[in-house]
Amino acid sequence: MRTLVAVIVVSVVLGAQTHADGTASLENAQRLFYNGEYEAAAAAALAVRLADSRNVEASEIRTSALHFQIKRALGPAPDRERAWKACAACPALLSDFVTELQLGRAEARARVKQNPTDADGLFFLGKLDLNHVWLQLGTLGRKTGWSEYWEARHSLDAALALDPSHVRARVARAFMDYIVGTKVPRGVRWILGGGNRGRGLEGVRDATLAEAPPLVQAEAMFALWDLQMRERRLADAIVTARVLARDFPANRELSKFLDTHDLQSRR
Numbered sequence: 001m002r003t004l005v006a007v008i009v010v011s012v013v014l015g016a017q018t019h020a021d022g023t024a025s026l027e028n029a030q031r032l033f034y035n036g037e038y039e040a041a042a043a044a045a046l047a048v049r050l051a052d053s054r055n056v057e058a059s060e061i062r063t064s065a066l067h068f069q070i071k072r073a074l075g076p077a078p079d080r081e082r083a084w085k086a087c088a089a090c091p092a093l094l095s096d097f098v099t100e101l102q103l104g105r106a107e108a109r110a111r112v113k114q115n116p117t118d119a120d121g122l123f124f125l126g127k128l129d130l131n132h133v134w135l136q137l138g139t140l141g142r143k144t145g146w147s148e149y150w151e152a153r154h155s156l157d158a159a160l161a162l163d164p165s166h167v168r169a170r171v172a173r174a175f176m177d178y179i180v181g182t183k184v185p186r187g188v189r190w191i192l193g194g195g196n197r198g199r200g201l202e203g204v205r206d207a208t209l210a211e212a213p214p215l216v217q218a219e220a221m222f223a224l225w226d227l228q229m230r231e232r233r234l235a236d237a238i239v240t241a242r243v244l245a246r247d248f249p250a251n252r253e254l255s256k257f258l259d260t261h262d263l264q265s266r267r
Contacts, residue, residue: 025044025047025048026045026048026055026057026058026061027215028044029041029044029045029048029058029061029062029065030061030215030218031215031248032044032065033061033064033065033068034215034218034219034222034244034247034248034251035248035249035250035251036068036248036250036251036252036253036254037250038065038066038068038069038072039065039069041061041062041064041065042061042062042065042066042069042096045058045059045061045062045065046058046062046100049062049100049103053103053107054107055107056104056107056108056111056121056124056128057124059100059101059103059104059107059124059128060104060124060127060128060131062100063097063100063101063104063128063131063132064131066093066094066096066097066100067097067131067134067135067139069089069093070087070090070093070094070097070135070139070140071139073087073089073090073093074087074090074139080139080140080141080142081141084140097135101128101131101132104124104128105125105128105129108121108122108124108125108128109125111124111125112125112155117162119159119162119163119166119169120159120166122155122156122158122159122162122169123155123156123159123166123168123169123172125151125152125155126151126152126153126154126155126156126159126169126172127152127156127168127172129148129149129151129152129155130148130149130152130172130175130176132145132148133145133148133149133152149192150193152172152176153173153176153193156169156172156173156176157173160173165210167207167210167212167216167217167219167220168216168219170203170206170207170210170220171203171204171207171219171220171223173203174199174200174201174202174203174204174207174223175200175204175223175227176195176200177195177196177197177199177200177203178195178196178197178199178200178201178204178227178230179195179200180192180193180194180195180196181195181196181197181198181199181200182195182197182200182230200227201227201231204220204223204224204227205224207220207223208220208221208224214247218244218247218248221240221243221244222244224240225237225240225241225244228240234261237257238257238258238261241254241257241258242258245258
């Protein structure tokens with residue numbers, strides 16, 4: 001019920017802004033997402049997809065937002081199974097995620113089947129697969145999603161072969177390299193096609209320097225911030241967070257991170 005109400009509210013608010021192709025609403029959904037307003041971002045993306053059932057970008061944004069809603073609801077508890085059992089909202093969010101994922105992947109696969117040289121279609125197929133992989137393996141701690149991992153890897157490699165300058169594909173592929181290079185034991189990385197920590201870091205950093213629309217650059221910057229925190233490069237992470245906070249002041253994760261740093265520096 002809350003999701004339906006949110007969709008109606010967002011649809012009314014955005015009605016005057018939305019172009020025929022849904023671009024304005026998609027941009028709003030992305031901005032809401034980067035501000036950490038995940039429920040509103042998911043609702044905005046759903047409103048676009050309900051108006052255009054073939055809008056695979058809306059499905060990608062909504063699955064990302066639903067994933068981060070689940071991640072926030074579970075909290076930082078290391079026992080993922082216990083956290084899941086205690087999360088009243090999570091089963092419904094996961095159900096919505098799975099439904100949206102299936103719709104988005106079906107559309108992306110249809111696009112690629114119709115045109116195997118559709119670099120954006122290949123990217124969205126790979127990114128949707130990765131949304132599933134990061135949710136299952138990372139957030140939920142479940143050892144599943146291997147077929148999605150391989151489809152994502154092949155799709156992103158194919159997108160980059162067609163368009164090496166595709167910034168979003170570069171970021172996603174570099175992030176895969178980093179995660180496999182840091183989270184998978186060295187002796188079994190070959191099973192996943194290999195990974196490389198340094199290459200992943202360099203790939204994301206280089207993507208932040210590429211010319212791209214503001215929200216595409218923001219995606220690269222958030223990925224860089226994530227990796228800098230994983231690497232415990234605090235000084236670099238602070239610089240990146242301050243840049244992001246100027247454009248996304250409502251993001252409470254950024255604010256908390258910067259406030260914590262400022263408090264520590266005054267001690």
